[in-house]
Amino acid sequence: MTYCLGILTTTGLVLAADSRSNAGVDHVQRVCKLTTIENPGERVIVILSAGNLATSQAVVTGLRQAARGGVAGHDLFAARTLFDVAQIVGDKLRAVSERDGKFVEPYGDPTASFLVGGQIRGEPHRLFEVYAPGNFAEASDRSPFMQIGETKYGKPILDRGLQTDVSLDEAAKLALLSFDATMRSNLSVGAPIDLMRYRAGSLSATDLAVFDEDNAYWQGLRQRYSDGLTALVDSLPPPPHGG
Amino acid sequence: MTYCLGILTTTGLVLAADSRSNAGVDHVQRVCKLTTIENPGERVIVILSAGNLATSQAVVTGLRQAARGGVAGHDLFAARTLFDVAQIVGDKLRAVSERDGKFVEPYGDPTASFLVGGQIRGEPHRLFEVYAPGNFAEASDRSPFMQIGETKYGKPILDRGLQTDVSLDEAAKLALLSFDATMRSNLSVGAPIDLMRYRAGSLSATDLAVFDEDNAYWQGLRQRYSDGLTALVDSLPPPPHGG
Numbered sequence: 001m002t003y004c005l006g007i008l009t010t011t012g013l014v015l016a017a018d019s020r021s022n023a024g025v026d027h028v029q030r031v032c033k034l035t036t037i038e039n040p041g042e043r044v045i046v047i048l049s050a051g052n053l054a055t056s057q058a059v060v061t062g063l064r065q066a067a068r069g070g071v072a073g074h075d076l077f078a079a080r081t082l083f084d085v086a087q088i089v090g091d092k093l094r095a096v097s098e099r100d101g102k103f104v105e106p107y108g109d110p111t112a113s114f115l116v117g118g119q120i121r122g123e124p125h126r127l128f129e130v131y132a133p134g135n136f137a138e139a140s141d142r143s144p145f146m147q148i149g150e151t152k153y154g155k156p157i158l159d160r161g162l163q164t165d166v167s168l169d170e171a172a173k174l175a176l177l178s179f180d181a182t183m184r185s186n187l188s189v190g191a192p193i194d195l196m197r198y199r200a201g202s203l204s205a206t207d208l209a210v211f212d213e214d215n216a217y218w219q220g221l222r223q224r225y226s227d228g229l230t231a232l233v234d235s236l237p238p239p240p241h242g243g
Numbered sequence: 244m245t246y247c248l249g250i251l252t253t254t255g256l257v258l259a260a261d262s263r264s265n266a267g268v269d270h271v272q273r274v275c276k277l278t279t280i281e282n283p284g285e286r287v288i289v290i291l292s293a294g295n296l297a298t299s300q301a302v303v304t305g306l307r308q309a310a311r312g313g314v315a316g317h318d319l320f321a322a323r324t325l326f327d328v329a330q331i332v333g334d335k336l337r338a339v340s341e342r343d344g345k346f347v348e349p350y351g352d353p354t355a356s357f358l359v360g361g362q363i364r365g366e367p368h369r370l371f372e373v374y375a376p377g378n379f380a381e382a383s384d385r386s387p388f389m390q391i392g393e394t395k396y397g398k399p400i401l402d403r404g405l406q407t408d409v410s411l412d413e414a415a416k417l418a419l420l421s422f423d424a425t426m427r428s429n430l431s432v433g434a435p436i437d438l439m440r441y442r443a444g445s446l447s448a449t450d451l452a453v454f455d456e457d458n459a460y461w462q463g464l465r466q467r468y469s470d471g472l473t474a475l476v477d478s479l480p481p482p483p484h485g486g
Contacts, residue, residue, distance in 0.1 A: 152395030156424040160469060161476055169481035176482055181399040195482060209485030217483055224479055226403060232471040233404055238412035239419055239438060240460055242452030 001188035002149035004033060004048035005178060006115040007171045008127040008139040009164055013117045013198040014171040017048045018149075018179065020190030023108070034194040035060050036205045037067060037076050044118040044205045045076055045085055046196055050149035051112030051132065052104065058096045059089065059112065082126040083138070086116045090134035097134075113148045118198065118205075125200040153185040154178035168197045173221070176211065180222050191218075244431035245392035247276060247291035248421060249358040250414045251370040251382040252407055256360045256441040257414045259422065260291045261392075263433030266351075277437040278303050279448045280310060280319050287361040287448045288319055288328055289439055293392035294355030294375065295347065301339045302332065302355065325369040326381070329359045333377035340377075356391045361441065361448075368443040396428040397421035411440045416464070419454065423465050434461075 001022070007014040017033040031053065037045040047063075049056035067076045074092075079085045093112060104110035111132035119125040127139040129146040139146050141164040147155065157178050162171065172195060182189050192212040198205060211218040244265070250257040260276040274296065280288040290306075292299035310319045317335075322328045336355060347353035354375035362368040370382040372389045382389050384407040390398065400421050405414065415438060425432050435455040441448060454461040 152428070153399050155428050156396050156399070157472075159427050160472060167481075170476075172482045173479060174476065177476065184402050185395070185398050195485070197484070207484050209482060211482070217480075221479055221482075225475065228475040228478070229400075229403060229472075232468065232475060233413075233417065233420065235471070236416060236464055236467055237460075238410075239415045239452060239454070239464075241440070241450050242438070 001186060002033060002050040003151070003154060003179060003182045003189045004050050004115055004148045005145060005154065005175055006048065006117050006127045006129075006139065007145045007162065007175060008117075008125070008141070009144065009166055009168060009171050010141070012168050012200045013046075013125055013127060013196075014168060014175050015046050015048060015115065015117050015196040015198065016175045016179065017194050018183070018189045019192050019194070020188060021053050022188050030190075030192070032194065034196065034208075035064075036196070036208070037064065038205050039077060041121070041203050043077070043120045044198060044203055045082070046117050046198070046205065047089065048115040048117075048148065049112060050114070052108070052110050054104070055093070055096055055100065055110055055112040056114070058100070059092045059114070062096070063088065063092055079120070081123055082116065082118055082120055082128065085118070085120075086128035086130055086136045086138075089114055089116055090130045090136050093130060093132075094134040115146055115148055119200065119203060121203060125198065150182055150186050150189050154182040157181055168199065172197055176218070176221060177225060180225065193218075244429060245276060245293040246394070246397060246422060246425045246432045247293050247358055247391045248388060248397065248418050249291065249360050249370045249372075249382065250388045250405065250418060251360075251368070251384070252387065252409055252411060252414050253384070255411050255443045256289075256368055256370060256439075257411060257418050258289050258291060258358065258360050258439040258441065259418045260437050261422065261426070261432045262435050262437070263431060264296050265431050273433075273435070275437065277439065277451075278307075279439070279451070280307065281448050282320060284364070284446050286320070286363040287441060287446055288325070289360050289441070289448065290332065291358040291391065292355060293357070295351070295353050297347070298336070298339055298343065298353055299355040299357070301343070302335045302357070305339070306331065306335055322363070324366055325359065325361055325363055325371065328361070328363075329371035329373055329379045332357055332359055333373045333379050336373065336375075337377040358389055358391055362443065362446060364446060368441065393425055393429050393432050397425040400424055411442060415440055419461070419464060420468060423468065436461075
């Protein structure tokens with residue numbers, strides 16, 4: 001399984017991915033699910049991947065290979081808008097599914113999905129989710145976060161706490177707490193967590209932090225949150241009795 | 244959708260169910276998913292239902308009709324143990340599935356699942372989950388809660404906070420917070436919440452509290468928890484930057 005999260009705020013984007021890949025519980029490995037494609041000062045594109053590992057790698061590696069080829073509709077560096085980027089990712093996913101899907105299906109689910117976030121000069125920063133069929137939708141201030149993979153355990157903390165006008169640091173903190181909830185409840189989501197903060201207008205993807213299990217901040221965050229939550233629950237009165 | 248939760252503690256059981264039933268978003272109704280069958284002083288059986296409403300009602304109503312008929316293997320009042328009760332529920336589910344399943348399948352999922360908790364004199368209090376195929380498993384102090392229906396949103400709070408030696412009141416409070424998380428993230432789970440606290444050895448099912456949306460305790464719990472969580476998240480330091 002996988003958990004990837006994208007958050008759209010007024011001042012930028014937070015993009016985060018776990019690193020666990022598993023084909024059965026006896027085949028677990030660490031992979032990188034966050035890919036950055038950038039031309040500093042001109043465009044930043046971040047792609048987060050979930051689903052079948054061979055499919056998602058074929059899409060991302062294929063797009064990397066095709067990049068700077070200048071072929072309209074295939075080249076991430078030639079795309080005029082992030083909408084066009086999402087379409088290129090969706091089209092590539094369809095091509096890979098068409099090529100490999102029927103061979104993979106007897107062994108397991110061949111599908112994949114993606115989050116595509118970033119900015120191209122002349123546009124605001126944007127965030128898209130590319131679904132398994134290759135179609136896609138865009139985040140907005142009314143639905144400021146998108147998730148792929150194991151989405152449910154980490155959703156309540158975002159539903160409660162996330163507003164579109166929070167700072168990037170606050171959004172990044174909520175993102176890590178969302179990963180904490182997910183990793184406690186699903187062993188197939190695992191560290192390290194790749195966490196990108198992208199500041200709108202910077203057109204630079206330099207703020208990528210990596211949190212492994214023994215990272216002091218990550219351990220402290222989990223412990224303090226857990227302790228605080230226990231104290232909070234303790235402080236609430238018990239339900240009245242019926243009958 | 245549905246959310247039902249059963250918690251096994253050293254001193255008793257907490258059993259809770261939401262009340263929303265929906266066949267599409269334009270067909271929403273309130274139903275009771277918590278059924279009590281008791282012979283005070285001798286046995287208390289509580290059945291929580293999820294899944295296809297016709298299937299779950301056919302099982303529970305069928306068992307109610309058959310009760311006190313004295314037919315071994317079919318009569319909840321004749322069962323010697325709660326293990327036997329779970330088997331009767333599973334067998335009834337198989338009979339209903341056999342009778343109705345193929346007619347229902349073209350229209351939707353005909354399956355259902357159940358939590359069965361309670362106590363029969365001479366035994367400790369017990370909790371079982373009856374799966375869609377009619378087989379079942381029992382809760383223990385190593386896995387003290389069981390969920391059916393929309394299980395994921397409400398799981399993190401239980402994974403964090405629930406220990407088998409908490410008081411029934413604490414377990415009941417955690418159960419309501421688990422429902423709060425679920426109801427915020429999934430509109431198809433809705434109030435009122437039926438909440439039963441069963442004290443081991445009492446052989447009496449009198450403590451059933453009902454929390455509708457305008458219940459003062461329920462509103463206060465949600466608000467105080469939400470405010471406390473916001474303050475807790477605010478108090479945590481932001482993640483360090485990378486790059």
